[in-house]
Amino acid sequence: MSAPTRPVADDRWGPLQHPKPNTGFSAGPILVVLRYVVLLMLAAVFILPFYIMIRNALATQPEITSFEWVWWPKEMQWQNFTNLFKTKEVNMGLGLRNSTLLAGCNLIFQTLFASMAGYALARIPFKGSGVVFSIILLTLMVPGAVTFVPSYVVISELGGVNTLWGVIVPGLFSAFSTFLFRQFYLDFPRDLEEAGRLDGLSYYGVYFRLLLPNSMGIMAALGVLSFINSWNAFLWPSIIGQSAETRTVQVVLSMFLTAQTINLPALFMGAVVAAAPLVIVFIFMQRFIVQGVRMSGIKG
Amino acid sequence: MAAVEIPGTIREVSVPWWKQTRWEATIAFCVFVAPMVIGLGVFTFLPIVWGLLISFSEARNTISIGNWVGLQNYRDVLSDPQFIRSLRTILIFAVFIVPLTFFFSLFLALLVNSVGFGKAFFRSVFFIPTAISYVVASVIWKMGIFSGVPSGFANMVLYWMGSNNVIAWIGETNPPYYWLVLVSVRLWLQVGFYMIIFIAGLQEIDQSLYEAAYVDGGKPGWTTFWTITFPLLRNTSIAVLLLNFIAAFQAYDEFVNILSGAGTSANLSLARPPLVYLRQVALDQQDYGRGSAGAFILTAIIIVITLVQGRIFGFGRKA
DSSP: OOOOOSOHHHHHHOSOOOSSOTTOOOOOHHHHHHHHHHHHHHHHHHHHHHHHHHHHHTSOHHHHTOSSOOSSOSSOOTHHHHHHHHOSSOOHHHHHHHHHHHHHHIIIIIHHHHHHHHHHHHHSOOTTHHHHHHHHHHGGGSOGGGGHHHHHHHHHHTTOTTSHHHHHGGGGOOHHHHHHHHHHHHTSOHHHHHHHHHTTOOHHHIIIIIIHHHTHHHHHHHHHHHHHHHHHOOHHHHHHOOSTTTOOHHHHHHHHHTSSSOOHHHHHHHHHHHHHHHHHHHHHHHHHHHHHHHHHGGGO | OOOOOOTTTSOOOOOOGGGSHHHHHHHHHHHHHHHHHHHHIIIIIHHHHHHHHHHTBOOBSOOOOOOBOTTHHHHHHHTOHHHHHHHHHHHHHHHHHHHHHHHHHHHHHHHHHHOSTTHHHHHHHHHGGGGSOHHHHHHIIIIIISOSSTTSHHHHHHHHTTOOOOOOGGGOOSSOTHHHHHHHHHHHHHHHHHHHHHHHHHHTSOHHHHHHHHHTTOOTTHHHIIIIIHHHTHHHHHHHHHHHHHHHHTOOHHHHHHHSSTTSSOOGGGSOOHHHHHHIIIIISOBHHHHHHHHHHHHHHHHHHHHHHHHHTTTTSOO
């Protein structure tokens, strides 16, 4: 017996059986060439911002502000990197630490809490289960960012302004992920679970020893999405974590961007430093990210 | 048949109450659901209830409830020309960004899906901006591409094309080029996300439909696109439109980072979206009552428009 390690929806689509593209367009040779030309042009446009960011991060200020476009810095200015971390007003190191903490907590706890709740709602017999599920779904009605004013009020009453827990904890509870995990566990083969129960496992044992190890695919998909989203979050960290010790890397970079004097190479190096961890995560985890995005398509 | 008693297999064991099946299930349910329910309770329901109460209170420089003023805060917000202006701003923004994202991401999905060699590469290239934050993108857009100096990339392109104009872009109000900056940055960041959703939708379409159409003389191309592909993408299209619209209405990051601060002649008053208005009322002016009232008005607007859109496009109907 093999338990699904991927969301079941994927298995339903099955492998593509037809080598033909499925848009229904036939492809004459001219059309194929044309498609590649358009694709390459669009790809160039999409890569352009990355190019400009990296060029500026490794150039000197005169090269950036030159009236003639400098395609690539004459000598790559690696010291821009060390200069960035030496700039006192811009505490990039602390920002990176805070963002790592924020995104790490989201990666682990947001998925864990959602999967625990999803498992209970899907599998543990309890009379009030439907009511609990409806209450959780109700929170999906309210657009998250809009309620930041009431949330700010509650967090400040709880003493969370300018603390790291105030930045991190309120974002760890995702009703939508709970919904997705419930769907996933509903489709999970019952036999495996029942075999475990018969062998004397408690509900905790079934979850931690059977279901959790077998749901690593969906855990990775939703976990990496919450990692990316929390690393890139700006609104909440910028209002709740304004003090020097609690700024995330996005808040630090934003303050650098809107500061009075601008050191362009350091600013762009800051952008590279803020973006690089995610680009690396993205390249290695793309399969899971694609899966996660497909699942969020259900939301509409 | 007589019951056969096999010694040693069936024993009377006194099971403690927490291990009896019914109780065991109840306790386990509560334990598993507890973090989520408590978390949502404290960080979602409590703010909503507290915010609702504070929106009926006079709460300047205080976050306590009780100084009831009825609907005064709601009247104040709705009669504030700044708030009305912020709604107009975000509507203009949505009118540009939603259709542009829709068509562009559908176009990319079809294009990427129609080629064999290099498919994964192109998909990654269009998708990877999803990993970039609005703050990072704002740095590139504001100081790299659309900086209003001759060395900015956009002005450089104009120069290569033979124009000696130096356009301020972000500071330019006539024509309002700052919209080009704001719309293009969001387009770059989100179009790959919706492209992936469209590709998933395309892969769900049954291949045999195209074969059947072919046998019946339906020429592959525009005909099959309009008669098969597009109608079968209906649910995906609705999902893309609604997600995109809700996200656009909550735009904040790029407006704040591109339009405010030094380095440009522009400022936030050019285009102030509702969330910036709320932050200024609630956090800068410390009027939590009015800020909460505004938050609920905005929530109501988003829910109503979402439901109306859903109605128009027939949400939930089978494709």
